[in-house]
Amino acid sequence: MARTIIENPTHCALTHAMNSIGSKWKPLIIYLLGIKSDGLPLRFGRINAILHYISKRVLVEQLKELETDGLIIRKRYKEIPPRVEYSLSEKGRALLPILENICEWSENHMGHVTFE
Amino acid sequence: MARTIIENPTHCALTHAMNSIGSKWKPLIIYLLGIKSDGLPLRFGRINAILHYISKRVLVEQLKELETDGLIIRKRYKEIPPRVEYSLSEKGRALLPILENICEWSENHMGHVTFE
DNA sequence: CTGCATCCACGCCGATACTG
DNA sequence: CAGTATCGGCGTGGATGCAG
Numbered sequence: 164m165a166r167t168i169i170e171n172p173t174h175c176a177l178t179h180a181m182n183s184i185g186s187k188w189k190p191l192i193i194y195l196l197g198i199k200s201d202g203l204p205l206r207f208g209r210i211n212a213i214l215h216y217i218s219k220r221v222l223v224e225q226l227k228e229l230e231t232d233g234l235i236i237r238k239r240y241k242e243i244p245p246r247v248e249y250s251l252s253e254k255g256r257a258l259l260p261i262l263e264n265i266c267e268w269s270e271n272h273m274g275h276v277t278f279e
Numbered sequence: 280m281a282r283t284i285i286e287n288p289t290h291c292a293l294t295h296a297m298n299s300i301g302s303k304w305k306p307l308i309i310y311l312l313g314i315k316s317d318g319l320p321l322r323f324g325r326i327n328a329i330l331h332y333i334s335k336r337v338l339v340e341q342l343k344e345l346e347t348d349g350l351i352i353r354k355r356y357k358e359i360p361p362r363v364e365y366s367l368s369e370k371g372r373a374l375l376p377i378l379e380n381i382c383e384w385s386e387n388h389m390g391h392v393t394f395e
Numbered sequence: 396c397t398g399c400a401t402c403c404a405c406g407c408c409g410a411t412a413c414t415g
Numbered sequence: 416c417a418g419t420a421t422c423g424g425c426g427t428g429g430a431t432g433c434a435g
Contacts, residue, residue: 167310167382169307169310169311169315169329169330170329170330170331172332175307176382176385176386177306177307177310177378177381177382177385178307179385179389180381180382180384180385181303181306181307183385184381185301185302185303185306186301187297187301190293190297190301191285191291191293191294191297194283194285194293195285199285206416206417207416207417207418208416208417211417213285213286214285214286215286216288218408218409218410219409219410219417219418220408220409220410220418220419221407221408221409223417223418223419224408233388239417242416243415243416244415244416244417245415245416245417245418246416246417247416247417247418254388257384257387257388258384260380261377261380261381261384262293264376264377264380265293265296265297265300265377266283266292266293266296268296268373268374268377269292269293269295269296269299270292271373272349272370272373273295322396322397323396323397323398324396324397327397334428334429334430335397335398335429335430336398336399336428336429336430337427337428337429339397339398339399340428343398355397358396359396359435360396360397360435361396361397361398361435362396362397363396363397363398
Protein backbone atom coordinates (compact mmCIF):
# COMPACT_ATOMS: atom_id res chain seq x y z
CA MET A 164 0.00 0.00 0.00
CA ALA A 165 1.00 3.52 0.76
CA ARG A 166 0.94 4.06 -2.99
CA THR A 167 -1.53 6.81 -2.39
CA ILE A 168 0.20 10.10 -2.96
CA ILE A 169 -1.82 12.40 -0.85
CA GLU A 170 -0.02 15.55 -1.90
CA ASN A 171 -1.27 15.27 -5.44
CA PRO A 172 -4.96 14.54 -5.96
CA THR A 173 -4.37 13.47 -9.53
CA HIS A 174 -2.33 10.47 -8.42
CA CYS A 175 -4.09 9.69 -5.18
CA ALA A 176 -6.03 6.44 -5.11
CA LEU A 177 -8.10 7.62 -2.18
CA THR A 178 -9.10 10.77 -4.00
CA HIS A 179 -10.08 8.82 -7.07
CA ALA A 180 -12.11 6.41 -5.02
CA MET A 181 -13.88 9.29 -3.34
CA ASN A 182 -14.69 10.82 -6.68
CA SER A 183 -16.53 7.62 -7.53
CA ILE A 184 -18.28 6.86 -4.28
CA GLY A 185 -17.80 9.87 -2.04
CA SER A 186 -21.03 11.62 -2.83
CA LYS A 187 -23.90 11.89 -0.46
CA TRP A 188 -26.04 9.26 -2.17
CA LYS A 189 -23.87 6.82 -4.05
CA PRO A 190 -23.04 4.53 -1.14
CA LEU A 191 -26.73 4.22 -0.38
CA ILE A 192 -27.55 3.37 -3.97
CA ILE A 193 -24.84 0.72 -4.10
CA TYR A 194 -25.92 -0.68 -0.78
CA LEU A 195 -29.50 -0.82 -1.97
CA LEU A 196 -28.62 -2.54 -5.22
CA GLY A 197 -26.24 -4.96 -3.57
CA ILE A 198 -27.62 -5.94 -0.21
CA LYS A 199 -31.11 -4.68 0.28
CA SER A 200 -32.21 -6.29 -2.97
CA ASP A 201 -29.97 -9.35 -2.76
CA GLY A 202 -28.29 -8.38 -5.98
CA LEU A 203 -31.44 -8.52 -8.05
CA PRO A 204 -31.83 -5.75 -10.64
CA LEU A 205 -34.11 -2.92 -9.65
CA ARG A 206 -36.16 -0.66 -11.84
CA PHE A 207 -35.73 3.05 -11.67
CA GLY A 208 -39.11 3.67 -10.15
CA ARG A 209 -38.44 1.18 -7.40
CA ILE A 210 -35.12 2.73 -6.49
CA ASN A 211 -36.76 6.11 -6.55
CA ALA A 212 -39.50 4.88 -4.22
CA ILE A 213 -37.14 3.35 -1.68
CA LEU A 214 -34.76 6.30 -1.72
CA HIS A 215 -37.69 8.70 -1.74
CA TYR A 216 -35.71 11.45 -0.04
CA ILE A 217 -33.47 11.80 -3.10
CA SER A 218 -34.99 13.99 -5.74
CA LYS A 219 -35.63 12.37 -9.06
CA ARG A 220 -33.32 14.63 -10.97
CA VAL A 221 -30.41 13.92 -8.67
CA LEU A 222 -31.11 10.19 -8.65
CA VAL A 223 -30.96 10.09 -12.43
CA GLU A 224 -27.73 12.00 -12.29
CA GLN A 225 -26.14 9.76 -9.66
CA LEU A 226 -27.12 6.60 -11.50
CA LYS A 227 -25.61 7.95 -14.68
CA GLU A 228 -22.35 8.74 -12.95
CA LEU A 229 -22.25 5.34 -11.29
CA GLU A 230 -22.73 3.74 -14.66
CA THR A 231 -20.00 5.88 -16.21
CA ASP A 232 -17.64 4.88 -13.43
CA GLY A 233 -18.45 1.24 -14.04
CA LEU A 234 -20.06 0.58 -10.68
CA ILE A 235 -23.52 -0.29 -11.90
CA ILE A 236 -25.01 -1.76 -15.05
CA ARG A 237 -27.96 -0.16 -16.78
CA LYS A 238 -30.13 -2.42 -18.87
CA ARG A 239 -32.82 -0.90 -21.01
CA TYR A 240 -35.69 -3.02 -22.32
CA LYS A 241 -37.22 -1.80 -25.55
CA GLU A 242 -40.77 -1.81 -24.31
CA ILE A 243 -43.58 0.62 -24.00
CA PRO A 244 -43.80 1.90 -21.40
CA PRO A 245 -40.03 1.75 -21.06
CA ARG A 246 -38.38 -0.45 -18.47
CA VAL A 247 -34.87 0.12 -17.18
CA GLU A 248 -33.14 -2.07 -14.66
CA TYR A 249 -30.07 -1.31 -12.62
CA SER A 250 -27.72 -3.82 -11.05
CA LEU A 251 -24.24 -3.85 -9.60
CA SER A 252 -21.19 -4.58 -11.71
CA GLU A 253 -18.39 -6.67 -10.30
CA LYS A 254 -16.58 -3.49 -9.39
CA GLY A 255 -19.66 -2.33 -7.55
CA ARG A 256 -20.08 -5.62 -5.76
CA ALA A 257 -16.46 -5.48 -4.62
CA LEU A 258 -17.47 -2.43 -2.66
CA LEU A 259 -20.12 -4.14 -0.56
CA PRO A 260 -17.81 -5.56 2.13
CA ILE A 261 -16.35 -2.11 2.56
CA LEU A 262 -19.79 -0.57 3.00
CA GLU A 263 -20.60 -3.22 5.56
CA ASN A 264 -17.43 -2.33 7.43
CA ILE A 265 -18.42 1.29 7.40
CA CYS A 266 -21.82 0.43 8.85
CA GLU A 267 -20.20 -1.63 11.58
CA TRP A 268 -17.78 1.14 12.34
CA SER A 269 -20.64 3.59 12.58
CA GLU A 270 -22.67 1.36 14.87
CA ASN A 271 -19.71 0.61 17.13
CA HIS A 272 -18.76 4.22 17.63
CA MET A 273 -21.94 6.16 18.09
CA GLY A 274 -21.79 6.86 21.74
CA HIS A 275 -21.72 10.59 22.29
CA VAL A 276 -23.04 11.57 18.93
CA THR A 277 -26.58 12.78 19.13
CA PHE A 278 -28.89 12.79 16.17
CA GLU A 279 -31.04 15.86 16.16
CA MET B 280 -25.82 -6.65 9.90
CA ALA B 281 -28.59 -5.33 7.69
CA ARG B 282 -29.54 -3.09 10.58
CA THR B 283 -29.19 -0.18 8.27
CA ILE B 284 -32.63 1.11 7.39
CA ILE B 285 -32.04 2.67 4.08
CA GLU B 286 -35.55 4.05 3.70
CA ASN B 287 -35.10 6.44 6.56
CA PRO B 288 -31.89 8.47 6.67
CA THR B 289 -32.40 9.28 10.31
CA HIS B 290 -31.95 5.65 11.30
CA CYS B 291 -29.49 4.58 8.66
CA ALA B 292 -26.01 3.73 9.88
CA LEU B 293 -24.56 4.21 6.44
CA THR B 294 -26.03 7.68 6.17
CA HIS B 295 -24.68 8.63 9.55
CA ALA B 296 -21.28 7.33 8.69
CA MET B 297 -21.30 9.29 5.47
CA ASN B 298 -22.22 12.43 7.33
CA SER B 299 -19.02 12.00 9.33
CA ILE B 300 -16.59 10.93 6.65
CA GLY B 301 -18.34 11.33 3.32
CA SER B 302 -17.06 14.76 2.48
CA LYS B 303 -14.53 15.44 -0.19
CA TRP B 304 -11.63 16.01 2.18
CA LYS B 305 -12.21 14.18 5.43
CA PRO B 306 -10.93 10.78 4.31
CA LEU B 307 -7.73 12.42 3.13
CA ILE B 308 -7.27 14.23 6.42
CA ILE B 309 -7.78 11.04 8.38
CA TYR B 310 -5.48 9.13 6.10
CA LEU B 311 -2.85 11.81 6.51
CA LEU B 312 -3.12 11.88 10.27
CA GLY B 313 -3.16 8.11 10.58
CA ILE B 314 -0.88 6.64 7.99
CA LYS B 315 1.16 9.27 6.28
CA SER B 316 2.38 10.59 9.60
CA ASP B 317 2.50 7.26 11.42
CA GLY B 318 -0.01 8.50 13.94
CA LEU B 319 2.13 11.37 15.15
CA PRO B 320 0.28 14.61 15.83
CA LEU B 321 0.51 17.23 13.12
CA ARG B 322 0.33 20.97 13.41
CA PHE B 323 -2.23 22.91 11.45
CA GLY B 324 0.31 24.55 9.21
CA ARG B 325 1.84 21.21 8.32
CA ILE B 326 -1.51 19.70 7.39
CA ASN B 327 -2.28 22.78 5.40
CA ALA B 328 1.02 22.50 3.55
CA ILE B 329 0.60 18.85 2.66
CA LEU B 330 -3.02 19.24 1.64
CA HIS B 331 -2.20 22.48 -0.12
CA TYR B 332 -5.07 22.10 -2.55
CA ILE B 333 -7.59 22.53 0.26
CA SER B 334 -8.25 26.14 1.07
CA LYS B 335 -7.42 27.25 4.58
CA ARG B 336 -10.95 28.19 5.45
CA VAL B 337 -12.31 24.82 4.43
CA LEU B 338 -9.52 22.96 6.18
CA VAL B 339 -10.31 24.73 9.45
CA GLU B 340 -13.94 23.85 8.97
CA GLN B 341 -13.32 20.19 8.20
CA LEU B 342 -10.99 19.79 11.16
CA LYS B 343 -13.59 21.30 13.44
CA GLU B 344 -16.25 18.94 12.20
CA LEU B 345 -13.96 15.96 12.55
CA GLU B 346 -13.26 16.99 16.11
CA THR B 347 -16.96 17.45 16.84
CA ASP B 348 -17.66 14.00 15.46
CA GLY B 349 -14.95 12.57 17.68
CA LEU B 350 -12.66 11.42 14.89
CA ILE B 351 -9.70 13.59 15.70
CA ILE B 352 -8.25 15.19 18.81
CA ARG B 353 -7.26 18.82 18.89
CA LYS B 354 -4.61 19.79 21.36
CA ARG B 355 -3.84 23.42 21.89
CA TYR B 356 -0.62 24.52 23.51
CA LYS B 357 -0.78 27.83 25.34
CA GLU B 358 2.18 29.34 23.62
CA ILE B 359 2.88 32.40 21.59
CA PRO B 360 2.77 32.01 18.72
CA PRO B 361 0.07 29.42 19.24
CA ARG B 362 0.64 25.78 18.46
CA VAL B 363 -2.16 23.36 17.75
CA GLU B 364 -1.69 19.70 17.08
CA TYR B 365 -4.14 17.27 15.58
CA SER B 366 -4.15 13.51 15.97
CA LEU B 367 -6.55 10.65 15.45
CA SER B 368 -8.87 9.45 18.17
CA GLU B 369 -9.52 5.77 18.60
CA LYS B 370 -12.65 6.16 16.55
CA GLY B 371 -10.63 7.80 13.82
CA ARG B 372 -7.96 5.11 13.93
CA ALA B 373 -10.63 2.44 13.58
CA LEU B 374 -11.32 3.92 10.21
CA LEU B 375 -7.84 3.40 8.81
CA PRO B 376 -8.28 -0.23 7.71
CA ILE B 377 -11.40 0.80 5.86
CA LEU B 378 -9.57 3.59 4.08
CA GLU B 379 -6.87 1.13 3.11
CA ASN B 380 -9.50 -1.18 1.69
CA ILE B 381 -10.92 1.65 -0.33
CA CYS B 382 -7.49 2.43 -1.73
CA GLU B 383 -6.97 -1.19 -2.68
CA TRP B 384 -10.38 -1.33 -4.27
CA SER B 385 -9.60 1.77 -6.26
CA GLU B 386 -6.25 0.45 -7.43
CA ASN B 387 -7.66 -2.93 -8.38
CA HIS B 388 -10.46 -1.56 -10.48
CA MET B 389 -9.08 1.31 -12.46
CA GLY B 390 -8.98 -0.18 -15.87
CA HIS B 391 -11.20 1.74 -18.19
CA VAL B 392 -11.37 4.87 -16.15
CA THR B 393 -9.26 7.63 -17.63
CA PHE B 394 -8.04 10.54 -15.60
CA GLU B 395 -8.16 13.71 -17.65
C1' DC C 396 0.75 30.62 13.87
C1' DT C 397 -3.96 29.56 14.05
C1' DG C 398 -8.41 30.71 13.42
C1' DC C 399 -12.46 33.90 12.45
C1' DA C 400 -15.28 37.24 9.69
C1' DT C 401 -16.80 39.10 5.61
C1' DC C 402 -17.80 39.25 0.87
C1' DC C 403 -19.02 37.18 -3.34
C1' DA C 404 -19.33 33.97 -7.26
C1' DC C 405 -20.41 29.57 -8.66
C1' DG C 406 -22.59 25.23 -8.66
C1' DC C 407 -25.69 22.18 -6.73
C1' DC C 408 -30.16 20.70 -5.97
C1' DG C 409 -35.23 20.77 -5.57
C1' DA C 410 -39.53 21.80 -7.99
C1' DT C 411 -42.00 21.73 -11.92
C1' DA C 412 -43.34 20.90 -16.51
C1' DC C 413 -42.57 18.40 -20.65
C1' DT C 414 -41.10 14.26 -24.07
C1' DG C 415 -40.79 9.47 -26.12
C1' DC D 416 -42.25 4.70 -16.96
C1' DA D 417 -37.97 6.84 -17.37
C1' DG D 418 -36.00 10.31 -18.32
C1' DT D 419 -34.91 15.68 -20.10
C1' DA D 420 -35.29 20.90 -19.68
C1' DT D 421 -35.42 24.93 -17.33
C1' DC D 422 -35.45 28.07 -13.59
C1' DG D 423 -34.29 29.93 -9.17
C1' DG D 424 -32.67 29.88 -4.18
C1' DC D 425 -29.37 28.66 -1.19
C1' DG D 426 -25.34 26.62 0.40
C1' DT D 427 -20.46 25.86 -0.31
C1' DG D 428 -16.09 27.31 -0.89
C1' DG D 429 -12.29 30.68 -2.43
C1' DA D 430 -9.98 35.16 -1.46
C1' DT D 431 -8.83 38.49 1.57
C1' DG D 432 -8.21 40.89 5.75
C1' DC D 433 -8.28 40.88 10.76
C1' DA D 434 -7.59 39.07 15.70
C1' DG D 435 -5.45 36.68 19.66
